[in-house]
Amino acid sequence: MKAGRSPLVRFLLLLSLGVSMAAAYPFRPPPDLDVTPRVTIFSSSVHSRKRFASPPAVNYSTLSLEADGRRLFIGAREAAFSLDASDIEAVPALTIVWEASPEQKQQCLLKGKDNKTECFNHIRFLQRFNATHLYMCGTYAFRPLCAYIDTENFLMSRPEEGRDKCPYGPTTGYTGLIVDQELFTASQYEFRRFPDIRRNSPTLKTEDAPTRWLNEANFVGSALVRESRSTLGDDDKIYFFFNEGVGQQQSAASGAHSRVARVARICKGDRGGLLTLQKRWTSFLKVRLACSLPEYDFYFNELRSIFVMPGDATRDTLFYAIFGLGWKSVKASALCRFSLSDIQDAFGGPYMETQDSGSNWKEYTGKIPEPRPGTCMTDATRARGINVSTSLPDDVLNFVRRHPLMSRQVQALDRHPLLFRRTTDYTHMAVIAVLGLDGLQYHVLYMGTDEGWLHKAVLVETQLHIIEELQLFEEAQPVDNVLISVQQMSVYVGSPSGVLQLPLSDCGRYASCYDCILARDPHCAWSREGCVDVTHYTDKTSLIQDIQQGNRGCDNTQDVVPTRSRSVRVGDDILLQCELSSNLAVPAWTLDDRELHGYGLSSGFRTGTDGLLVIRARLDQSGRYTCYAVENQIWVGVVAYNVTVAPEPPPPPTEEPHHRYAAAVPPAPSEEAPALAPQRPRPQLLSTKNMEALYLSLITILGSLCVVLSVVLFYLGFCLRVGNQGKYSLRNAAATYPPEKQNHRKKQRHSAHLELKTISGNGHSICNGVHSAGFLQIVPGEARTSPNAESAAPPPAPPLPAAPDCNFPSGLSATLPSVLRRMNGNSYVLLAQSDGDSVAPSFSDELNRMLEKRKRTQLMPRPDESSV
Numbered sequence: 001m002k003a004g005r006s007p008l009v010r011f012l013l014l015l016s017l018g019v020s021m022a023a024a025y026p027f028r029p030p031p032d033l034d035v036t037p038r039v040t041i042f043s044s045s046v047h048s049r050k051r052f053a054s055p056p057a058v059n060y061s062t063l064s065l066e067a068d069g070r071r072l073f074i075g076a077r078e079a080a081f082s083l084d085a086s087d088i089e090a091v092p093a094l095t096i097v098w099e100a101s102p103e104q105k106q107q108c109l110l111k112g113k114d115n116k117t118e119c120f121n122h123i124r125f126l127q128r129f130n131a132t133h134l135y136m137c138g139t140y141a142f143r144p145l146c147a148y149i150d151t152e153n154f155l156m157s158r159p160e161e162g163r164d165k166c167p168y169g170p171t172t173g174y175t176g177l178i179v180d181q182e183l184f185t186a187s188q189y190e191f192r193r194f195p196d197i198r199r200n201s202p203t204l205k206t207e208d209a210p211t212r213w214l215n216e217a218n219f220v221g222s223a224l225v226r227e228s229r230s231t232l233g234d235d236d237k238i239y240f241f242f243n244e245g246v247g248q249q250q251s252a253a254s255g256a257h258s259r260v261a262r263v264a265r266i267c268k269g270d271r272g273g274l275l276t277l278q279k280r281w282t283s284f285l286k287v288r289l290a291c292s293l294p295e296y297d298f299y300f301n302e303l304r305s306i307f308v309m310p311g312d313a314t315r316d317t318l319f320y321a322i323f324g325l326g327w328k329s330v331k332a333s334a335l336c337r338f339s340l341s342d343i344q345d346a347f348g349g350p351y352m353e354t355q356d357s358g359s360n361w362k363e364y365t366g367k368i369p370e371p372r373p374g375t376c377m378t379d380a381t382r383a384r385g386i387n388v389s390t391s392l393p394d395d396v397l398n399f400v401r402r403h404p405l406m407s408r409q410v411q412a413l414d415r416h417p418l419l420f421r422r423t424t425d426y427t428h429m430a431v432i433a434v435l436g437l438d439g440l441q442y443h444v445l446y447m448g449t450d451e452g453w454l455h456k457a458v459l460v461e462t463q464l465h466i467i468e469e470l471q472l473f474e475e476a477q478p479v480d481n482v483l484i485s486v487q488q489m490s491v492y493v494g495s496p497s498g499v500l501q502l503p504l505s506d507c508g509r510y511a512s513c514y515d516c517i518l519a520r521d522p523h524c525a526w527s528r529e530g531c532v533d534v535t536h537y538t539d540k541t542s543l544i545q546d547i548q549q550g551n552r553g554c555d556n557t558q559d560v561v562p563t564r565s566r567s568v569r570v571g572d573d574i575l576l577q578c579e580l581s582s583n584l585a586v587p588a589w590t591l592d593d594r595e596l597h598g599y600g601l602s603s604g605f606r607t608g609t610d611g612l613l614v615i616r617a618r619l620d621q622s623g624r625y626t627c628y629a630v631e632n633q634i635w636v637g638v639v640a641y642n643v644t645v646a647p648e649p650p651p652p653p654t655e656e657p658h659h660r661y662a663a664a665v666p667p668a669p670s671e672e673a674p675a676l677a678p679q680r681p682r683p684q685l686l687s688t689k690n691m692e693a694l695y696l697s698l699i700t701i702l703g704s705l706c707v708v709l710s711v712v713l714f715y716l717g718f719c720l721r722v723g724n725q726g727k728y729s730l731r732n733a734a735a736t737y738p739p740e741k742q743n744h745r746k747k748q749r750h751s752a753h754l755e756l757k758t759i760s761g762n763g764h765s766i767c768n769g770v771h772s773a774g775f776l777q778i779v780p781g782e783a784r785t786s787p788n789a790e791s792a793a794p795p796p797a798p799p800l801p802a803a804p805d806c807n808f809p810s811g812l813s814a815t816l817p818s819v820l821r822r823m824n825g826n827s828y829v830l831l832a833q834s835d836g837d838s839v840a841p842s843f844s845d846e847l848n849r850m851l852e853k854r855k856r857t858q859l860m861p862r863p864d865e866s867s868v
Helices: 002-024 102-110 340-347 379-383 394-402 513-519 688-725 731-736 739-751 843-857
Strands: 039-041 050-052 062-065 071-076 079-084 094-097 123-128 133-138 145-150 174-179 182-187 196-199 218-225 237-245 259-267 285-293 298-300 302-309 318-324 333-339 419-421 426-435 441-449 453-460 463-471 481-485 490-494 499-503 524-527 530-533 563-569 574-577 586-591 605-608 611-614 623-631 634-646 728-730 778-780 819-823 826-830
Touching: 062 123, 062 481, 062 490, 071 123, 071 133, 079 123, 123 174, 174 237, 182 218, 182 237, 218 302, 237 302, 237 318, 259 302, 259 318, 259 340, 285 318, 285 333, 285 340, 302 426, 318 340, 318 426, 333 340, 333 426, 441 481, 513 524, 513 530, 513 634, 563 574, 574 634, 586 605, 586 611, 611 623
Parallel strands: 039 463, 174 218, 426 481, 563 634
Antiparallel strands: 050 499, 062 071, 071 079, 079 094, 123 133, 133 145, 174 182, 182 196, 218 237, 237 259, 259 285, 285 298, 302 318, 318 333, 333 419, 426 441, 441 453, 453 463, 481 490, 490 499, 524 530, 574 611, 586 623, 605 611, 623 634, 728 778, 819 826
16 A cells, blocks of 8 residues: 555655745845845956966866975876966966877767867866876766876976876766775776776775765765874874755655755775775765755755865864755855764764665664774774774675665754855855964855855854955856965966966055945954055064954044035026945935935935936925945945035016017116116017917927928939930920931820929919910930830820919029829929019018917927926
8 A cells, every 4th residue: 555655655755846846936034144245346446366278278177285385286188288386477387288199089079079078188187296297187078087297397298197086078077085095086987887986096986886985976086184193093184075866765855856965984994805806995974965945845965166265173164055055047155064974973873774785775773793884094993903894894894885875864053044045046155264363263255156256255153254256257157166365465266268366355445444344354454555465474462353243443433525516596406426445335315414304206306326306496405415325333434515405596577569660668776775777678569478379380380491491402413414415305304306217206295294293292283374385395316116106196195284373482482393203113303493573571570470379379389498
């Protein structure tokens, strides 16, 4: 019955998971997790930035720094570089060009790989091997090779086989360490093989059967923890961090997710078993890392970056990890930190077991053999005569083979993420410890994003404060690596286009005491000279810094607030701009040291991100306006305005004309005020209303004249040009032909007779009594006609209607066309010829008549005075 119910339960579980994911995201995380960067600095304002790039090399993703901090080694595509770590732009840069051979690139193409991205030699590993040499490995177009580099001359030795040390592709998950001249790496090495954790010499790797230890693992990072310093005589351990598929595991530890984040542990001195687990790890164990929001039952399962932060003691070691949701269409990142002591406790807890090689895992409740499986050699095992792993009993080795997974998952140190951002994908990170002026040690984090931004944050107890976000590149590109040099006080950022070097902090960016204190940057403090870097001062007693609260210490300092003056008239709107440099600050305004409360519709004020808007200013709104940036309960003055609202000037005297052109009577002088000079009478025609109508009329008439004259000139020029070419000519020009050709021309005119006639707008009248002899006609020129053209009789011309009496202003009838008409798809300009007998009214009378008509009909309302 249980087996029969399993498919239904499985279906309901998947359905509930999908509903919960859809409902939980996008959710609103706790306010202390969704941290906003305090300051946003774009690439044009990023100072003290140095850049290195050496085309055609790209993908500067492998960075390694010398222990003394003098040299920075870079691995890119088909090239390696050695730079001066103090200034990566300093020349000369030592370069090794290591290109894949044309034959190997051709074989890569035959394997179906991309010749634009994969069929190159991508440097994936570059670390210090001993005092004189580096060790470097590259993909070499899907045939990995490795080589030694002489650091003094920066010369590469003859390459050797790298199939068990380096992955085949440039994007395959990979991590590696050189510990005491032994190479530990983890990746999917061979084509169509399972991922593996290996040591070069003596060769050891993970087990595939009967229980596969790694299931589609994608490795992210690794770390060495020196536990041999403990009083137990323990061995040093190497931790590998990766993402792994869980298949059909239904345990509570898996959380019903298809992929989870894991950490695996091996002992540095592991030599494998004698017969059982021969050339296999005898100390391999793995446990899940859980970064989640318990109140939402929400898990972040995709591990992206890991950074180990050593502590004063071994158990105080912390691991900072960046997680993502693993959803392709959603951007989100979470930052969790894990304690080494919690990881050790999980490895010391109960084991998991399975009966069918990878599915249906459950907690093991049977007997555990001694010594405890998966542990390293300690003083206790040596006391039992077991000094190396090859001396371990077979029951211990068989138990290790079948029980690689631990039951307990490792929770985040703070039981919740330190940071969760829904709009950012963090890719890599680095952490540095800085001693504050208060004697406390603060962890400062540098986190790169997939769009080329670098976020600098400080951890204050359990709260993360993002000090600033820097735009590193004008064009968006991912941050592929982040490296910190304490000796050079620099952070190095690797990207597809090059390597950037930036100072750990830019304290000079903060212009005031409160701006410096509110930043809460452990590198910065306020002094008489301004905001300075604390590392440059030996006597730090006079410096002001407050990392814990971020608002104390500037009470006795005075910041100068810039002041501006603005003058407006009553009824005008005025915008008082106020730009806040901090994204965490909110604006607050005061008027004569009284805070402005309420910005409703009736208050006369509007406030926004760009400033304060005073709507229809009144006389009582004059005064000193001050904009403050309110942040962390501190009011910091940004800008002040001395605003003067002047009364509106008196309106002009009222006019009472006797008739249309009568002048306004000036007021009689009084004894209290001096008499005004008599004003010049203003005719009613030139009032504001009529002046506007006159202007509009003149503009309309002149515009019409320009359009019509342009059309007339265009067609006249076209007709004359065509007549000169001989294709068409005017009918009156027929008299210029010789007598022997006039009969032929008559036949042509009978066969194809075209005329331009002056027709009225309705098609029934002709203006100014134009006679037929005065018509402008277009007749065919020398163009060829069909043979039957002469025999075809032309249709009779329609009779001409009587000429009406057209009333145009004087002087316009002879120059303006009467109408513009479209006939049979051709445009004809119909010109009227004046006979000179008709008398038209004068232009002044006609204009007065039009203005009077506009006045009576009130075509236009009274315009606003501000628009005149």
